[in-house]
Amino acid sequence: MVLIITGMHRSGTSLTASLFQKLGINIGGELVPPDRHNPKGYFEDIDFLEFQRKVLQECCDRNDPGWHDWGWTVNETLNPQLFDRYETRARELIFRRSHIKKTWGWKDPRTTLMLNFWDKLISNACYLLVFRYPWDVADSIRRLNAPIFTEHPEYILPIWRYYNQHLLDFYQQNPNKCILFCVNQLDQFGDLVNLCRLKFNLPIDDRNVEEIRQTTYDRELFHQLPIAEQKADEKTIAILESLRAKADISP
Numbered sequence: 001m002v003l004i005i006t007g008m009h010r011s012g013t014s015l016t017a018s019l020f021q022k023l024g025i026n027i028g029g030e031l032v033p034p035d036r037h038n039p040k041g042y043f044e045d046i047d048f049l050e051f052q053r054k055v056l057q058e059c060c061d062r063n064d065p066g067w068h069d070w071g072w073t074v075n076e077t078l079n080p081q082l083f084d085r086y087e088t089r090a091r092e093l094i095f096r097r098s099h100i101k102k103t104w105g106w107k108d109p110r111t112t113l114m115l116n117f118w119d120k121l122i123s124n125a126c127y128l129l130v131f132r133y134p135w136d137v138a139d140s141i142r143r144l145n146a147p148i149f150t151e152h153p154e155y156i157l158p159i160w161r162y163y164n165q166h167l168l169d170f171y172q173q174n175p176n177k178c179i180l181f182c183v184n185q186l187d188q189f190g191d192l193v194n195l196c197r198l199k200f201n202l203p204i205d206d207r208n209v210e211e212i213r214q215t216t217y218d219r220e221l222f223h224q225l226p227i228a229e230q231k232a233d234e235k236t237i238a239i240l241e242s243l244r245a246k247a248d249i250s251p
Helices: 013-022 046-058 080-098 109-121 134-144 147-151 153-173 183-200 209-216 234-246
Strands: 002-007 104-107 125-131 178-182
Touching: 002 013, 002 109, 002 153, 002 183, 013 104, 013 125, 013 183, 013 209, 046 080, 046 109, 080 104, 080 109, 109 125, 109 153, 125 153, 125 183, 134 147, 134 153, 147 153, 153 178, 153 234, 178 183, 178 234, 183 209
Parallel strands: 002 104, 002 125, 125 178
Antiparallel strands: none
């Protein structure tokens, strides 16, 4: 069994991956180290991360402005038909991890844009698709003070829509192997773990789930905006409502 955790950047995928790592899922040996943006760690396998970063950058139109590292350009020029060029390298990554005797997987937001590619290569994969409210994602990205988003704050919500539309499309095409979960409802983590055991038949020990959640989840690091600041445009709200309607655990 392979558990793939993904969702839009700054959507709590690191937190989710850390929780499942503590439940016994092997999410990689050499992980991206913590930094000031993610002081508890990214929980991203460096090999998978660098592979997907390279693919997305090379499969976008370099002349179209945007943030190619995340596979997004203003005119959404990412071309998935070019992904097949990288299949040999992808199979090598899978082969190196497939000898692990326990359930393994990885987490990287970029996987969101490559779900169909990986699903073609891994027959026993299951997918934990994580979404977070757009205003909270936008707030988190703004607080990164990254030059690209300081200069172009108008990129943030289109990227959120782009990523989450990919989540929706994949989920609707593959409902039996996916769980769609709103990370803003992390108090329902026990329900999520139980659903993973039942739907994916994941061999995880859920006896200490609440203790793991309480010792891992830090409200100071995972901000949620007050109701008065929860604003987004109509297109973004429409995708959010679709996500909420499809979520396996009602947010």
